[in-house]
Amino acid sequence: MEKPVTGTRKVFMTGNETVAWAALAAEADIMFGYPITPQNEIMHYWTRLGAKYDRGFLQTEDEISAGFTVCGAIIAGKKAFTATAGPGNTLMQEPFSMAEAMRLPIVAIIQQRGGPSSGTVIYSQQEVTLTTYGGNGEGHRIVYSTASHQELYDYTIKAFNTAWKYRFPTFVLGDGYQAKMREPLEMYDPEARNLEIIKPSPMVGLPGQIGIDREPQHLCNIYSLEEELYDVVLKVQAEYDGIIPELVEYECRECDDAEILVVSHGVVSRSTDDAVMALRSQGIKVGAFRPITLRPFPSQKLREILRSGVKKMLVVESAYGQLVRLLKQEIYGETVPIETLLMPGVGIIDADIISKVKSLIQ
Amino acid sequence: MGLVRVALAGEGGQGVQSVAEIMAEAAYDEGLQAIYIPNFGLEQRGGVSIAFLQVSDRRIGAPKFNKADVVVALSQRAMIRTHTYSGPDTIFVYDSSFEVGEGDLPSQYKMALDMPAVEKSRELNTRVFNVIIMGAILELTNMIPVQAARSALERKLGYKFEKNPELREMNFKAIEIGQALVQNKLKGGEKVCASSM
C-alpha cells in the first residue's frame, strides 16, 4: 500500500488535520473517539484518510469507552489512539489510569478547551494538571506540550514512538487554537528522515500453543497485598526516573544573561518569544524558558538557568496557576521570586507579556 | 511588510470564514506566513461568525490578537460584537446600509469607513458579497497581490467555474468592485501597510 506521506510536503492546514496525518505517518492502526470540540476534526480526517490507508475507527458511546477500547486494542498489539478535550479528558482519566498501571502505550491528543466543567469549546491551558497528574496514580506519563503545527506533526509521531518504546501513556497537549487554526508546516515520511518507527507488539494472542510452547498471559492490574502494589509502584517509579534524562525537552531563548526569565508552555510560548525579542531590542535583559515535556519536567535545566543570574521569574499561562504549581514542585528550594501572568481560558499576546515584564522592572 | 491583522465578522452564511481562508491560502502560496483561526462557538450556523487572519513575512506568534489593523463588520450586530478588536490604530469598516446609532461604533478607531458593499453586491450578485469584501480588504492592507487572491479563488471554486465560466468573471469582478470602493473612499495615503511589531 502507498505511504500516506512520501518525501517532504509543504502544506497549509488545521492542527486537527495535521494530527490525523501524523498518526498515519506514525503507522497508527486504529482510532477510538467520541465527539467533543475542539478535537472533532481529528476524527473527521482520520475516518476519511483511514478508509484510504486501511486504518480502523470506532466512534464509541462515550470517552470512557473510547479510552478502554484503545486499551483493548493495545493489549491485542495494535497502535491505537484517541483524542479528546475538557470533560472528555476528565472521563478518560479512568482508562488513562489503567494504561498507567498496566504499562499500556496509549497515545492521546488533548486539545484543551476552557474549564472548569464544560467551560468554553474554544481554548485554554487548563488541562495541564489533569493531563500530567490526573487519575488515581503517580503521574507516570509523558506529556508533550506543542506550540505550532510543525510540532503537532513532529510530536504526534514522537508520541507513538515514545509510548511504544517506554510503555508509558503519552500525551500530545495541544489546545483549541492549535486545533482549529491553519498555518503552514512540512509533512514528511519519517523513514525519509531516518526516523525509525517503533513497531507495536501484542500482550495477548501470542503465537504458540498454551501449555506446550508457552504459559498463558495473565495481565494483572489489582493486587491482593499492599506490599505487592508497593513493589510494583516503586519499580515503575524507578523505571520512570531512569528515563527522565532521555525524555526531557525544552527551549531556551536569550537565557544566558537574562535577569527576568519568562516561563510559558505551548502556544503561549510563541507570544513569549515575540515579547522577548521586542524587550531585548529595548535593552531589557529578559529570556524565555519553555518546557516542551511537562511530564517529566525539565527541572534540572531550569534550575541551572535560575542559578545563572536570574533575578525574577515570570510564569505566563492561559490557566490560573497550573503551570505555576507544576513548576514550584519541580524547583523547590530555588529562591528566585516568582511573578505570574495568569489568564485562564483566554489567549495571551506579546503585548500582555511586554507590559507585565515592564511593570516588574519599574 | 510586517504583520497584518484582520478581524472579519458577519452573520453565519455570509461567507466570512471562506474568504478569510482564501486570503490565508493565497498568502501561504505567496510564501508568506499566515494564520487563520475561525471563531468557533457553540452555534453551528446561527450567531455572529468571526474570522481572525494574520499575514506576515516573519514567523507569527500568538494565533489571536487583541486589536486588529482592519475590522470588517458585515452585519449590524457584528459591529457591536467586534468593538473589542478595534483600537486606536484600527480601520473599522462597515456597510453604508447599516443604521449607525449611538454606541454602534467602537470607542476606539483610527478611521471608521462605511462602504456601500451591500448595494454593490445587489447590482452584481449577492452571492459574491463576501468576495467584494475581500477585494476591499486587499486594497486596504496590500497584504497579498490581487493575482494571488484570484489563484486561490480559482483553486477553491475552480470546479464551479468549469461548469459556469460566468461565475469566474463575476468573482473576479467582485474583487475589483471591492478595491474600487476603498479607492473611492480613501483617495490614497491612508492605507494600512503594516503595523509595527
Add this chain to the structure above:
Amino acid sequence: MTQPVMPKTWYVPSKPHKFCPGCGHPLILKALGEAVDELGIQNQTIYGCDIGCSLLSWNFFAMDSTQTHHGRTTPVMVGMKRARPELICVGYMGDGGGYSIGSQHLVNSAIRNEKVTLILANNTNYAMTGGQLAPTTLPGQKTETTPFGRDPALTGNPTMGPEMISSITGDGAYVARGTVAKYRQLKGFIKKALQNQMEGNGFSFVEALSTCPTNWRTNAKQTWSWLEDEMGSFYPVGELKSPFRKED
C-alpha cells in the same frame, strides 16, 4: 478418591480457586472452560474479567487473560476484537459491572452488534464489596444498602438484562439466560455464544443465574432454594435470541 476432572483450559497452578464455598462462579467458569475445550479455541480465546468477584477469575484459565476496571470489560474486549478480529474475545462480569456501572457499554455494544461474547453472573448483589444492592436484587431482598428489603418504589425493579439486550441488538446476535442450577443447559448456551462469535454472526450475551451464600447468609439448602425458587421464578431461563436453528 477420584478427583473431579477439570477442563483442559483451567489453569492448574491457580487451583484451588479463590471463590467462597458454594459460590456459583466456578460452575459458570467450568461451563466456559468445557465449552472452550470442546470448540478447541484455547489458543485464540482472550478472556477479560471485570471487577467484583468475577475478578477472582483473572488467572483461572490457561488462556491469555486480562483484568480491566469495574464495568469496563466490555469496551476493552470490543477494542481488542476490533483490533484483531481473528481473536475470540470473551468478557466476564457481574450484574453490577454489566447492568449498572458498565450499562452504557453493554447497551451500546449490543446495539452495534459487536462480535464479542459477554457472560454475566447474576447473583443479585455486589458480593466483593460486601453485599450491597445490585440492579438484579429481587424485590424485598435484604442487602447491606437495603437493610429492610429492596423497595421497587424507591430503587426500581430488577434489571431484566437478556430481555433488554435481545430487544436492542441486531440480526445474528445470540442472547440467553441460563442458571448454574441447570449446568448442561448453561454450558450449551455459553458454547453457542462462543460459536456465534467464531462465525462472526453478531453480539453474544449469556446471563447466568448464580449463587452467593456468603452475602445471602444462606446454608446449602437455603442457597439452592433461593436460586431455584426465588430467582428462578423471577428470571425466566432460556434462549431469547438465536441465529441457530432449534435442533442445533
